[in-house]
Amino acid sequence: MSEEPREKAIRSSATAPHEAPPHRSGEAHHHHTHAANSRHPGHHHLLQVEGLSAAFEMYAPGAPFFEAERRLVPVIRDVSLGVHEGEVLAVVGASGAGKSLLAEAIMGIAAPNERIVGRIWFDGELEDEAGIERLRSREIAFVPQSIACLDPLMRVGEQVRGIPRGKGAARKADVARRIERQRELFRRYRLDESVERLYPHELSGGMARRVLLCCALVDEPRLIIADEPTPGLDLQLAEAALADLRAFADEGGAVMLITHDIELALAVADRVAVFHDGTVVEETSVASFASPELLRHPFSRELWHALPEHDFAVASRSVR
Amino acid sequence: MVRFILKNLLKACLLVVVVSFVVFCLVDLSPVDPVQANVGQAAYLTMSEAKRAQLEAYWGAGEPLPVRYGRWLAGLLQGDLGMSLRYNEPVTQVIAERAAPSLALLSIAWAGSGILGFVLGVGAGMAERRWPDRIIRGWCFVMTSIPSFWLALILLMVFAVALGWFPIGFAASIGVASADVTWADAIHHLALPAICLTLAGVAPVCLHTREKVVEFEAGDVAGFAKLRGEGPWQRFWRHGLRNVALPALTLQCASIGEIFGGAVLVEEVFSYPGLGQAAVTAGLGSDVCLLAGIAVVTALLVFGGNFAADLLYGVIDPRMREARAAKRAARGGVLGWLVNRPEDYDEPLPDAGEVERGGSA
Numbered sequence: 001m002s003e004e005p006r007e008k009a010i011r012s013s014a015t016a017p018h019e020a021p022p023h024r025s026g027e028a029h030h031h032h033t034h035a036a037n038s039r040h041p042g043h044h045h046l047l048q049v050e051g052l053s054a055a056f057e058m059y060a061p062g063a064p065f066f067e068a069e070r071r072l073v074p075v076i077r078d079v080s081l082g083v084h085e086g087e088v089l090a091v092v093g094a095s096g097a098g099k100s101l102l103a104e105a106i107m108g109i110a111a112p113n114e115r116i117v118g119r120i121w122f123d124g125e126l127e128d129e130a131g132i133e134r135l136r137s138r139e140i141a142f143v144p145q146s147i148a149c150l151d152p153l154m155r156v157g158e159q160v161r162g163i164p165r166g167k168g169a170a171r172k173a174d175v176a177r178r179i180e181r182q183r184e185l186f187r188r189y190r191l192d193e194s195v196e197r198l199y200p201h202e203l204s205g206g207m208a209r210r211v212l213l214c215c216a217l218v219d220e221p222r223l224i225i226a227d228e229p230t231p232g233l234d235l236q237l238a239e240a241a242l243a244d245l246r247a248f249a250d251e252g253g254a255v256m257l258i259t260h261d262i263e264l265a266l267a268v269a270d271r272v273a274v275f276h277d278g279t280v281v282e283e284t285s286v287a288s289f290a291s292p293e294l295l296r297h298p299f300s301r302e303l304w305h306a307l308p309e310h311d312f313a314v315a316s317r318s319v320r
Numbered sequence: 321m322v323r324f325i326l327k328n329l330l331k332a333c334l335l336v337v338v339v340s341f342v343v344f345c346l347v348d349l350s351p352v353d354p355v356q357a358n359v360g361q362a363a364y365l366t367m368s369e370a371k372r373a374q375l376e377a378y379w380g381a382g383e384p385l386p387v388r389y390g391r392w393l394a395g396l397l398q399g400d401l402g403m404s405l406r407y408n409e410p411v412t413q414v415i416a417e418r419a420a421p422s423l424a425l426l427s428i429a430w431a432g433s434g435i436l437g438f439v440l441g442v443g444a445g446m447a448e449r450r451w452p453d454r455i456i457r458g459w460c461f462v463m464t465s466i467p468s469f470w471l472a473l474i475l476l477m478v479f480a481v482a483l484g485w486f487p488i489g490f491a492a493s494i495g496v497a498s499a500d501v502t503w504a505d506a507i508h509h510l511a512l513p514a515i516c517l518t519l520a521g522v523a524p525v526c527l528h529t530r531e532k533v534v535e536f537e538a539g540d541v542a543g544f545a546k547l548r549g550e551g552p553w554q555r556f557w558r559h560g561l562r563n564v565a566l567p568a569l570t571l572q573c574a575s576i577g578e579i580f581g582g583a584v585l586v587e588e589v590f591s592y593p594g595l596g597q598a599a600v601t602a603g604l605g606s607d608v609c610l611l612a613g614i615a616v617v618t619a620l621l622v623f624g625g626n627f628a629a630d631l632l633y634g635v636i637d638p639r640m641r642e643a644r645a646a647k648r649a650a651r652g653g654v655l656g657w658l659v660n661r662p663e664d665y666d667e668p669l670p671d672a673g674e675v676e677r678g679g680s681a
Contacts, residue, residue, distance in 0.1 A: 104547070107547055109543075109546050109547060112448075112449070133549070136547065136548070136549040137547075137548045137549030138549070141548075142544070142547040142548070144540070144543075144544050144547075146540070148540045148541075149540045149541060149543065149544035150541065150544070151541050151558075151559040151562075151563070152541075152563070152638075152639060153559075153562045153563060153636075153637065153638065154558075154559065154562070162548060162550075163548075163549075163550055163554055163558065199638040199639070201638070201639050202638075215548070
């Protein structure tokens with residue numbers, strides 16, 4: 001144990017519970033157990049979320065028009081979860097349970113009538129609002145679920161490059177870097193050079209998915225949050241999409257995969273956070289889904305029973 | 321493209337025939353007796369029976385409608401719009417004289433209300449529900465509730481009568497020969513009617529733009545841009561402007577008719593000698609040839625506006641270009657094959673229905 005993490009904790013003016021001495025693999029600590037490749041460089045998680053809640057301020061439903069009172073309707077309640085470097089954490093929950101809102105809340109995006117409270121550490125630093133804003137697109141990148149998120153009137157290449165930063169010469173250098181990076185990513189993901197001149201509606205399903213991933217990777221993030229990256233894709237494309245995310249994690253990045261598909265989550269992820277009723281009820285390694293006795297929460301066991309094969313084993317992770 | 325233009329030319333011709341026929345029918349149904357209306361009450365009463373019959377023949381009051389309309393249409397084919405009985409000049413000449421001041425007024429009001437409305441709409445939309453939005457929206461609601469002639473009267477009372485900044489009417493100073501009118505004088509006379517029409521036309525495009533900006537900000541594209549760390553104005557310049565400007569431009573092109581309608585009233589209030597004022601004179605005097613001529617010119621102006629919007633959409637929106645190309649491909653032929661890369665056939669066009677709807681709106 002070095003002195004470094006303690007110094008960091010002091011600088012961030014609050015001591016996170018997880019800044020305590022390092023824990024052994026498999027040991028349960030703040031609500032979760034580890035998977036084999038969950039790593040703690042510097043004895044902390046890359047992303048740690050504690051007590052995150054989001055509520056919408058709205059008029060009471062059903063009340064008479066002029067007498068309706070404003071009240072807070074909670075959608076996310078006291079969520080805690082952590083993502084380690086080198087792993088894929090799948091957040092699994094039913095459609096419409098607020099998983100996408102969770103992703104937005106973590107990235108500090110709130111609707112005008114939304115109130116968010118909670119604490120977020122990134123790389124051991126407690127972040128305030130400005131810190132989270134700085135993290136967006138630099139350290140944390142988002143992969144949306146569909147091509148509808150791209151500007152229909154802008155060529156794909158320019159959208160992947162994003163907005164250059166800095167002023168004057170620095171800006172020019174950043175523009176050049178972004179063009180270079182975009183071409184490099186296109187080569188890596190087998191996208192033809194002519195694709196950068198296309199408009200979003202001209203992309204095929206497989207191309208669109210890779211373009212969205214390139215958008216996220218252009219800023220060389222350390223954490224990718226992917227929101228339902230597979231619906232609408234056929235099995236082959238879905239597997240390719242997951243393989244790309246897996247590869248990002250295997251190279252040392254971290255992935256938070258949001259999905260309603262438990263089978264898919266078990267196939268690609270290292271750990272699973274079960275999202276139910278607006279909160280994470282259990283955060284555990286994929287291995288725990290081998291048998292219902294290893295799962296602590298009733299809803300997780302329900303998920304286990306919903307699987308087509310009950311003897312689901314770790315072996316089927318070979319999909320990656 | 322040739323087919324597209326031919327189709328629209330045919331539509332324009334049909335429009336001219338229908339509009340002029342409706343004008344002839346309406347004038348025929350109108351209770352205004354052209355002879356009585358044009359010679360004056362006292363002269364009419366003291367006039368001899370023979371003189372009256374002669375005048376009636378001159379005005380063509382005795383002829384049945386189909387004959388009159390047929391003659392006018394035949395003349396139109398030779399480029400002759402007939403004689404204006406009120407002005408005692410060929411209709412083409414009356415329209416030509418009055419088109420210049422009217423077009424100046426219309427184009428200033430059109431561009432002015434478009435730009436001002438768009439800028440205000442963007443400002444309101446970006447500040448949704450905050451005080452700039454409330455003020456701009458409130459102002460728009462007030463402006464839509466005010467009739468343009470009333471606004472013209474108020475502007476006249478304040479800026480022409482009380483403050484004396486602008487002349488109270490006409491297109492040039494009284495007593496100046498039309499050849500001697502200076503540009504400065506013309507602009508000075510044009511200013512107040514133009515301001516009035518501009519203000520009256522701001523509200524629709526402003527409210528429409530605001531709605532589109534709010535819609536864009538709440539949409540997936542802006543949401544993703546936010547998540548990529550783009551600030552509000554950054555994402556507006558990068559994505560919002562293009563997506564919002566298109567529908568605003570279409571709306572503004574389609575609103576030429578409304579602005580012309582406003583111009584008729586505003587020209588009356590300011591005694592501004594434009595097409596609008598001529599239309600009122602022609603209508604009240606049963607000068608059917610002049611009225612039909614003005615109606616046709618106006619209809620073509622509005623048609624041209626919509627046609628321009630259609631063309632612009634095709635130039636700016638890549639999805640629209642694609643839809644046209646696909647249509648051509650569906651028709652087959654070498655041209656269709658050339659404009660479509662083979663891989664385009666693999667997938668149906670996304671949003672093709674929406675693009676089609678947008679184009680016809």
